[in-house]
Amino acid sequence: MNTLIFRTIAPFLTALMLVFSVFVLLRGHNEPGGGFIGGLIAASAFAIYGIAYGVAAVRRALWFHPMAVAGFGLFVSTLSGLLSILAGVPFMTGLWITPHLFGVEIALSSVMSFDIGVYLVVVGAITSIALALEEKESD
DSSP states (O other), rough: OOOOOHHHHHHHHHHHHHHHHHHHHHTTTTTOHHHHHHHHHHHHHHHHHHHHOHHHHHHHHSSSSHHHHHHHHEEEEHHHHHHHTTTTTTTTTTOOOOOOEETOOOEEEHHHHHHHHHHHHHHHHHHHHHHHHHHHHHH
């Protein structure tokens, strides 16, 4: 499917899906959404872009190898769990801090960093699989 209409719409659709995936990621645990669903939406966006422009264009757009993104996400998720052990509470217990930045109080949690790690793992792994399948198909 390499039509002119699809190639014209694909960058806009990809950008819209990436923004929506970040929105779903930030919804977190209190509402439907989170890192896994947001990561699937982002990986789908890269797959659509890859179908329209090819694997090389997606690899240029990602900056990093997809498995490096997944590895970094796994590191962030693991670190989020280990922070609770350093604080003297059971593994994977949520921790919160509320720093004041520019006069605004911002609540940061280890739960959110865990979700970001899951997001990166899913984006990296699924995108890597999709790119490998697309490369096999184009040969």
